[in-house]
Amino acid sequence: MNQRRSASDSHLPLDSRCGERLHYLRSKDYNSLHTTSFQLSDYTMARECLSRGRAARGAAAALVGMVYWGRTTILRDHIEDNTMPDFLPTKRLYFDDAYLRAFEARVVALTEWRGQPAAVLDATALYPEGGGQPADAGTLAGVAVRDVQEQDDTIYHVLAEPLPAGVGDSVAGEVAWARRFDHMQQHTGQHTISAAFYRLCGADTMSWHLGAEYVSIDINAKDLSDAALAEAEHLANTILWDDVPVTAAILNRDELAALDLRKGTDRADGIRVVSIGDFDRIGCGGTHVLTAGRVGAIGLRRTETRGNQTRIEFVCGARALADYRAKTGTLNAAVASLKVRPEDVVSQIDRLLAQSDEQRRDLTDLRRTLLRYEARDLLADPAGSVADRPVVCRRLDGRDMEALRTLAGQIAEAGGVALLAGAHAGKAQLAFACDKAAPLDLNAALKAALPLVGGKGGGQKSQAQGGGPEVAGLDAALAQAKQQILG
Ligand SMILES: [Zn+2]
Secondary structure (H helix, E strand, O other): OOOOHHHHHHOOOOHHHHHHHHHHHHHHHHHHHHHHOOHHHHHHHHHHHHHHOOHHHHHHHHHHHHHOOOOOHHHHHHHHHOOOOOOOOOOHHHHHHOOOEEEEEEEEEEEEEEOOOEEEEEEEOOOOOOEEEOOOOOOOEEEEEEEEEEEEEEEEEEEEOOOOOOOOOEEEEEEEHHHHHHHHHHHHHHHHHHHHHHHHOOOOEEEEEEHHHHHEEEEOOOOOHHHHHHHHHHHHHHHHHHHHEEEEEEOOHHHHHHHOOOOOOOOOOOEEEEEOOEEEEOOOOOHHHHHHHOOOOOEEEEEEEEEOOEEEEEEEEHHHHOOOOOOOOHHHHHHHHHHHHHHHHHHHHHHHHHHHHHHHHHHHHHHHHHHHHHHHHHHOOOOEOOEEEEEEEEEEEOOHHHHHHHHHHHHHHHEEEEEEEEEEOOOOEEOOOOOOOOOOOOOHHHHHHHHHHHEEEEEOOOOOEEEEEOHHHHHHHHHHHHHHOOO
């Protein structure tokens, strides 16, 4: 059975009612139609007209087109396909009032979004992720809203648990205000700083990102000087201090043509244009503060060249204050540690680093000198000799490989043969060395000894080193090498 309302259910045939509603809507200012006049009955009427053939479909298209500025393309496409979306486009209460924190709306559907419970309402003050701005958080009928997403102009509230309400019920919604206001400050600040770079350098903002810590824009300019960055930052803040109004209006093709938008748009009709006084105008569907002064401040943090573009990181409003506090805290701690004035912190750090480099060089020289003395002592008590060279065969624990190798090198330089072993940081190490003229193959001796410590390594006939995990085999490995060299 056809469950649709038939024309005989009403005083007027459906096509006439559609025409009548259209006439009423045409008599109104279309700028306000997107918020005031589109009702569930219009939508139902349009769906019914669609089912009644070509002529009625024209009336439906006109009706939906008239009443829903900004969404006409999507709905007209549906009408041409002879389909309509499952739900009426959700009315976006934040378009009229971005400061609305609590609202009442009717449940249109209880559904799922990617496996999680979700609710569709006829209207919402919760902003769905989009246009670079993250989704709002909040509650619906006391249930936490985990995410807000949109598809085909329908807004889905993704819920922590199913809603304790049915379709048709009215529910109370709340916006998590601190999060939203932060997004509004960052978003409005982004418009302002992007406009400053556009005006000063002719640079377009190619993309932007509102992260948890900072905001970034990628602009199509590179090699910006510190002075140019400071100038853009100053100009943007000047606009904030002028506290110019931030307004939004949905405009048609003719009105758009008369305006100088910062960035062109391919949507012919029904663009929502956000203006920051006369400083900036751009199409945007996000949420913004009411006047520029409410952004508070814009502070640039750092820049990064990315191909032909520059990524500019910045923070606005409360984030700028938090950033200032954190950095002041760090600077004060450095001042206290270094015992210098704030302006001398960097030069003092440079001085300390230079000093530290010099000390490291001195220490290396001293170590080498010490090892030379140690080599001399060890050579005075050799384990034997081969080819007129004294052979030092010793186990020296607790030295790193670098120290062991340097000592072996010193012994070789002084005319001896070094077979040194040592345990360090739980590892067995072997370092062998002799002069290049010696008729010995220390690499072969090392290769024969290494299996006893489960290790690996290598080198040349006059110098080889290696190590392994089995410290217990170290004495046997050293004895093996001694046997191979001394016989
Ligand atoms: Zn915006």
